[in-house]
Structure formats: C-alpha cells, structure tokens
Amino acid sequence: SQQGEEDPQALSIQEGENATMNCSYKTSINNLQWYRQNSGRGLVHLILIRSNEREKHSGRLRVTLDTSKKSSSLLITASRAADTASYFCATGTGGFKTIFGAGTRLFVKA
C-alpha cells in the first residue's frame, strides 16, 4: 500500500521555470523525504524534513511540510533539462518504516 500521493502525476515545463510537486499522506509521520529517480536507475535521496520542521532548503530545492494538512511540497527553482526524472515522496514512521508514493514525472524541455 502507498501512503503518499503525489500531485500532479506528470509535469512538463520549460528550462528555467520553477517546478512544484505536492505530496499528501494519511497517517502521522516522523519525517518526510523526497527522492529522485532517473529513467532506468535507482532512487537518489534529495532531502529530508522532520515532522517538527516547516521548511527546508538544499541548493535549488525547497521543501515545505504542513502536518495539519498532512501535505508537503517540493519546489525546484530554475529547472534544468537534467532535472527530468520521477520524484517520489516517502513518509517515515517509527521503526524506520518508509512508504513511498506513486511519484510525479517531471519533464524539463530545453
């Protein structure tokens, strides 16, 4: 079963534009992570935000977390063609259990 639901399922933008992806989840969490997966490859960890944090930055990435709405967003600023990938949110609960969503497929056109 998948707890996180990403929105939109697919996103196509021009290089240089910002990309925003949303994730909603159902149960209480300890943390929420975002991963990227390039075609035919494994997942790569991007950023983690803890349940007591509201916003976090890492380079061109900005993640927000609203635990009252059980939602998170990932913003990629000044997107590049190399950002083309699938992005997954993953909710972490007690005992290192992590549940992944179905992902958002981002396509950045050069």
Next chain:
Amino acid sequence: EAGVVQSPRYKIIEKKQPVAFWCNPISGHNTLYWYRQNLGQGPELLIRYENEEAVDDSQLPKDRFSAERLKGVDSTLKIQPAELGDSAVYLCASSFSGTNYNEQFFGPGTRLTVL
C-alpha cells in the same frame, strides 16, 4: 565509496521458472531493504532486515518469495515459481540505523521480465 550493488541488472525468464537476485549493501549499513517497483509506481517494500534479522516481511508473498541475509551483509531474494505478475524492477536499498532518521541508498535494480 562503492554504492549498493545489485545483480543481475536484467533477467528474462519463463513463468514457473525460479529466479534469484543478489544485493550487496554499502559497507557499514546494517539495514537492508528489498522493494518491488511496478511500472509507473513507487517502490513497495517486500522485506527489511536489521543485520541478519528480517524485522518486516509483512508484504512478502511467502508462498513463492523468500529472502536471506545470512551474515548480515549481502542478501538474496528468490522467487519460485515466477508468475507473469512478478514482472517488475526489484530494488535493493541500505541504510545505517544509527541515526534517528532513515536515508536510504538504492541500487540500480534488477528488471525482471516473466514471459
């Protein structure tokens, strides 16, 4: 530093045949995960090991799937017999449970096609 190693990268078999996947985690990572990823979906956990102990195998179809991590390092996932619906990418990941969160490092996966 070497990442998570998986083999084979691709496997094509006929239904009812057995198949095995191998994973070597990052050195020092005591937690190992096997996930199945269907096309267009996120990874779904099959089994999680803490050292050599399977601490979460609730999603592992135990009638045909088995896994082992005998010495708490590398691991093997087996399917016997394979069914058409088992076609998917099988991902292995590892993490270090000494922190209070869980950043997982993934291997490239094994793409299984069952004909």
